[in-house]
Amino acid sequence: MIFSAAREQPSAMSDFDTFECSSCGESFKAYPDANAAQTEACSPACETA
Numbered sequence: 001m002i003f004s005a006a007r008e009q010p011s012a013m014s015d016f017d018t019f020e021c022s023s024c025g026e027s028f029k030a031y032p033d034a035n036a037a038q039t040e041a042c043s044p045a046c047e048t049a
């Protein structure tokens with residue numbers, strides 16, 4: 001059995017949602033309950049813009 005190898009796949013990011021940055025319009029992925037999702041900013045620079 002080699003099922004444990006699948007856990008290393010970066011594509012297993014089903015918990016992430018795609019958001020659009022309210023500052024620069026860039027699409028980015030973040031956890032729905034993450035800071036970035038709530039501020040709708042793709043980076044700290046956009047967050048303070």
Ligand SMILES: [Zn+2]
Pocket residue numbers: 021022023024025026041042043046
């Ligand atoms: Zn941005």
